[in-house]
Amino acid sequence: MASGAGPEIERLMALLSKLPGLGPRSARRAALALLKKREQLLLPLTSAMQDAADRVTSCHICGALSTQDPCATCADPARDRTMICVVEEDSALWAMERVGAFKGRYHVLGGLLSALDGVRPEDLRLTGLMQRVLDGEVEELIMALPATVEGQTTAHYIADRVRQIAQGVQVTYLARGVPVGGELDWLDDGTIAHAFKSRR
Amino acid sequence: MASGAGPEIERLMALLSKLPGLGPRSARRAALALLKKREQLLLPLTSAMQDAADRVTSCHICGALSTQDPCATCADPARDRTMICVVEEDSALWAMERVGAFKGRYHVLGGLLSALDGVRPEDLRLTGLMQRVLDGEVEELIMALPATVEGQTTAHYIADRVRQIAQGVQVTYLARGVPVGGELDWLDDGTIAHAFKSRR
Ligand SMILES: [Zn+2]
Ligand SMILES: [Zn+2]
DSSP: OOOSSOHHHHHHHHHHTTSTTOOHHHHHHHHHHHHHTIIIIIHHHHHHHHHHHHHOEEOTTTOOEESSSSOHHHHOTTSOTTEEEEESSHHHHHHHHHHTOOOSEEEEOSSOOBTTTTBOGGGSSOHHHHHHHHTSOOOEEEEOOOSSHHHHHHHHHHHHHHHHHOTTSEEEEOOTTSOTTOOGGGSOHHHHHHHHHTOO | OOOSSOHHHHHHHHHHTTSTTOOHHHHHHHHHHHHHTIIIIIHHHHHHHHHHHHHOEEOTTTOOEESSSSOHHHHOTTSOTTEEEEESSHHHHHHHHHHTOOOSEEEEOSSOOBTTTTBOGGGSSOHHHHHHHHTSOOOEEEEOOOSSHHHHHHHHHHHHHHHHHOTTSEEEEOOTTSOTTOOGGGSOHHHHHHHHHTOO
């Protein structure tokens, strides 16, 4: 991208274009907006990113990104410790929390099993999940995974393993209502709330 | 956005959503990508933004964003000093430089006259432009402004003022080829190059 803007600005544009949803063109627009709005945008965003880099870690219990460990959800005594909602990524957890329909705790797998992409059980946060299941407090594991092949494969794999180690733990699935192929965090909040209530 | 992610991550999402092209949803995706790719994305982008905040300034001659003053284009003795290409924003300058069809220098107005938005001549980088015209080296002023009402109003206003102070300076316009209503940096490079060659 020889834009004549100099190496610092070109590097900024190149890195911005790596953000999901930003191509080279929108990365240039974003760079220009940052540089033109130094005080209102560039400096606050830089400091927010620096804060995030310094302080964000993964909760050692559920794997969620958080600035405290355990995260706020795991640390909250008011959350129901008998239910764990299993999600692929933090974005799904964030979507659930915006809806506010779920009062239990979470487990963030950090991905989905995929033969195609070579994602194996040991690549996901599964050992910790089985540990939590074995701890004895958990009565229900809610699979809030995408209605895709990978999502369903992962859900069934987890259900099988749970059945082997803890027969008393019920494994449930979000009701249809989550469109096939749909990622959770792209759904409207009402759909998620409904799918939650009628989970099977 | 009560996502349960904590105030630092929420602040990051809120600031990202102020970038052009990113709504709340894509801002959440961008935040997640940054936090998951700490070493490859979050840290390099933070440092690029910090560099930009520390070092980027406006060239005192042409107004372009740059880490040096005068900017590389104004400082380059190989650039034709008889031609100035007048653009609205740095993004148009960057588009021109990518095409590489123009070997003169630039002037970045920083906006367009607009009765509706209350943008007056004194809000644009016009005094500096008239100074450059008066300096005597300039023979041609190329109006590379959008083919919108504001773009054409601004071009005619500049042409009028130039006619009053320096009759010898020719004012030209990008040829049609730039679609009506089109912003320069959204065009393909071939269109820009063509419009440039057949300017009138
Ligand atoms: Zn946690
Ligand atoms: Zn300059």
